[in-house]
Amino acid sequence: MKFILSVWRQPSATATGRLVDYPIDGIGADDSFLEVIDAINENLMAQQQEPIAYEMDCREGICGSCSLMINGSAHGPQRATTTCQLYMREFSDGETITVEPWRADALPVIKDLIVDRSAMDRIMQSAGYISVHTGEAPDANEILVSKHRADRAFEAASCIGCGACIAACPNASAMLFVAAKVVQLALLPQGQPERCHRVISMVEAMDREGFGNCSNHYECAEACPKSIPLSVIAHLNREFLQAGLFGREFSAAAHRVVHEE
């Protein structure tokens, strides 16, 4: 198969970027999308040119590092699929495919197709954890969790933190990500001691990073490679309201960070 990849090239965070066309031939239908970029990079390096910078980790659809906006869709046209699990049979022969990095002021471009997702890490650092003594693994069924609850927690916990929800949202809102991270712990017994603190701190952290507000466009769940349901956002709203009204005091009024260019 033959393709033209129109790829966003940006030498550094501060440089201005542009789309550059790379024709490529001899691609198999069962080659993965990242393998096509690898092929282009090999050609570029053979010509002593700078290869395309992109995140290329696990290639098993579980690490969340591949993060490409392909023809305006996060992780490409196939639903519930990460870019690394996307195969060229999803495209038509001879197609021009536009490849861009995630776009959100909170996730600035570092180089070419790589964005800085530290904002998401800072949200996790604010309270996306449980404080427990580590050590030996506890006995199975020591703490009972109903099947239904475990399934819903697992559904939320399947978030790989890739940021597709943010990239797909017209408002660049991180609500689906934050909701998944809050809900996975709110549903389980281990998450209860820090439940109020967690939801308030994580929402405040999200606001500080300058993500947009959720206005219920539902693009996030469409784009999510792990099919995290929209209902986790409502669950987050519920958790937040409950904690805000009945939980601990707020740490501080949320101050939104306006990112300067």
Add this chain to the structure above:
Amino acid sequence: MNRLLNLLNTSIGRKLVVAISGIFLLLFVIGHALGNLTIYIGPSALNSYAHWLQQSPMLWLVRLGMLAIVTLHLWLGIKVSLENRSARRIAYQAGSSLWQRLFEQRMLISGLIIFIFIVAHVAHLTLGAAADATFYRVDERGFVDVYARLVTAFQTPTIAWSYITAMLLVGIHLKHSVRALFQTMGFFHDNYFSLFEGLSWLIVLFVVIGLCSIPLAIQFGWLNHAVAGLSIPSLTGPRFA
């Protein structure tokens, strides 16, 4: 109190205020549509309903309350929309089409136009800006003749069609709101998706069809016959502006 202010200052808190003020506005629109539909019972029914509203001791309380709610809803809506825009200042190259972008911005666009419509509508039919003698007509019981007021106003095609356009925008605004407010209030669940979808269509169709039908009926002359003895300015004199 400080705690409540902090809660409302967060992104989710502000959306909650937009949602709660939206519930009041939604109930108001449904009530307004129900009241206006008394026009189909006849002039005396509509005029009695209007008289009941006008002599109510709650009238000014409701009016001022609605003014405050509209202001809050509009202010926070604009603020949230501006924040959303500044959250992605570099757009995608393979971005959405103009129609998709308009669709994404439909709440802000329809909201702003609806606000302008509300101001014009209050000036037009409540305050009587540019009104003629028909506006101040009273019926045989001494009630303000709202029926004659409406029939006269909607004889003018531009006025009738602007109202119909505004109501279609209200429909677009409400279609998104009904489901969204359940989500913001935290009620949303995948099992209820079709329930909320159905409910939002029900409300939208009732409000849009109900409110559009009045200017349409007057335009097509289905209600004119009932205005006995009324000299309609649009037919005999200078047009009602």
